[in-house]
Amino acid sequence: MAGGDRTPAGQRVWDTARELFYREGVRSCGVAEIAERSGVGKPSIYRNFGSKDELAVAYLREKAVSPKEILADARAAFPDDGRAQLRHVLAQVATAITDPGHRGCPLANAVVEFPDRAHPVREAAEELKREYLDLFTELVSSLPVEHPENLAYLIQMLVEGAHITGQIFSPDWSAASLVDAADRLVDSYLRK
Template identity: 30%
Template sequence: MNSQSSQARQQILETASELFYQKGIQYVGINEVIAASGVAKRTLYRWFPSKDKLIEEVMKHRASQWLCWFEEAVAARGNTPKERLLATFDVLREWYASPNFRGCPFINAVLEIADASHKAHQVSVDLRESIRQIIMDLADEAGVENPEFFSQQYLLLIGGASLMATIEQSSTGAILAQNALAVLIDANLQHS
């Protein structure tokens, strides 16, 4: 794979990702992605032989970017595992408050693509599991009892905060979730 070809693929992914997020996956056609990305139709179809394949690859690309951003932003926020756990909602609050926030792209995709067997659905499930793993590791480092159970509770908080941010166009849910998380952490700390 030469770098020009790789750049074309990257351009298609970035363009499709932005269009899907802004307009909705169902409302963006292949021709719009081709026109907006400035690549030849043949080039797009060489990389992505169907819209379903493009959707899947866009979701994988976006999930990888999001997870990297999340991990780096959280790691930069706190000195202790407990501080980093709480900082997850500071990071999310800033994301929710950003002017181009149109909801969690992974929740959006699952809702738009009702077919649970679609590979994009699995990407969202995998991302959720990756987030849970990060939280489980931080909880373990922080001395939380039963980090596995705690990480499941955390997923409820992040899902609720993300949904609230999407519906209300407000980052208040992140503040409420962070307050609930602080209570959960303190209630579940191991006592020596």
């Protein structure tokens, strides 16, 4: 159900589920817990969202910033500089990694939680991740590099790794290393 179409009870469920899903994981939060914490009965949850899976997919779609918006923002900030556009996007990721309360990428977290590739939550997370890979492919395709698809895939791997190492070691170190590693990677793919 679209955000503007939710009942007040549906909005309470939405706010509660978003917080719990990100902080504790989608699988660990049952409908009973969401109902208890939001003060909304289970029937109302199902009326507003259909199922927990539909609620989780809506959560992932809301957490994923539109790649089209990201690209438009980067191009507006640096209209004639593809390399600066890429750095701009990576700097936004780096900033997110250092935000207090950051618990990693919600899409990657969902992929780990749902190993069955046919599960609707996993399918939604993978679809959204592919959109980000397409974003990086488009960004690096404007650069004078060899094998832009390969380079984009490697940059996506760096992004995923930075989210994880930020959780394990240091968010600041991971954020700074992401931008530096991507610069070095792009340099290694420049046409000679």
